[in-house]
Amino acid sequence: MIAGHFGLAAATKAKAPEVPLWSLMLATQWLDVVFVPLFLAGVERIEPVAGMKPNAYGAGIIHADYTHSLVGAVVLALLFGGVAGLRYGRRSGTVLGLVAFSHWLLDLPMHRADMPILPGGAGDLPRLGFGLWRSPAASAILELAFVVTGAVIYWRAARRVAGADPAMVRRAHRCGAAVLVVGLLTLALNLAGA
Numbered sequence: 001m002i003a004g005h006f007g008l009a010a011a012t013k014a015k016a017p018e019v020p021l022w023s024l025m026l027a028t029q030w031l032d033v034v035f036v037p038l039f040l041a042g043v044e045r046i047e048p049v050a051g052m053k054p055n056a057y058g059a060g061i062i063h064a065d066y067t068h069s070l071v072g073a074v075v076l077a078l079l080f081g082g083v084a085g086l087r088y089g090r091r092s093g094t095v096l097g098l099v100a101f102s103h104w105l106l107d108l109p110m111h112r113a114d115m116p117i118l119p120g121g122a123g124d125l126p127r128l129g130f131g132l133w134r135s136p137a138a139s140a141i142l143e144l145a146f147v148v149t150g151a152v153i154y155w156r157a158a159r160r161v162a163g164a165d166p167a168m169v170r171r172a173h174r175c176g177a178a179v180l181v182v183g184l185l186t187l188a189l190n191l192a193g194a
């Protein structure tokens with residue numbers, strides 16, 4: 001899952017309005033953010049699925065054996081939540097740590113049984129992932145549903161808080177639209193194989 005993570009960020013913002021929206025959006029993608037330098041260094045890689053276009057949406061066996069291992073994800077989430085906690089306080093840090101870990105949970109249905117339990121795939125334990133990416137259409141619909149639902153939940157909560165203050169209402173609209181645009185753009189780029 002890639003775009004869909006943003007939906008969870010928006011829905012969380014509705015429940016924890018004190019946490020900055022940008023930090024929630026960064027937290028949902030934190031595992032993939034750390035994946036990028038490891039990917040560039042060749043430590044983590046994406047193996048194309050035979051018979052599918054290499055960059056096509058969902059067409060990869062992802063060897064993200066550190067960032068997307070269960071234990072690795074817990075460590076990265078603790079790190080993110082811990083640092084955020086120093087800056088924004090304990091409650092926000094906890095929320096951001098949980099949101100960072102939610103990335104692993106939301107990736108679980110999508111990945112093709114390529115997510116190890118221990119970092120580096122140590123111990124030859126079974127790899128996890130239910131492989132919804134085998135159906136790019138179903139995956140894209142699920143991601144779209146997450147993005148739209150999250151944006152709507154956020155938008156409704158923000159409007160409620162904004163009350164009759166026109167500046168706050170405008171802000172709520174802008175933040176809701178930002179989540180929607182970022183989510184839809186991410187999904188569109190994925191579907192285009194970018």
Ligand SMILES: [Zn+2]
Pocket residue numbers: 001031032068103107
């Ligand atoms: Zn991921």
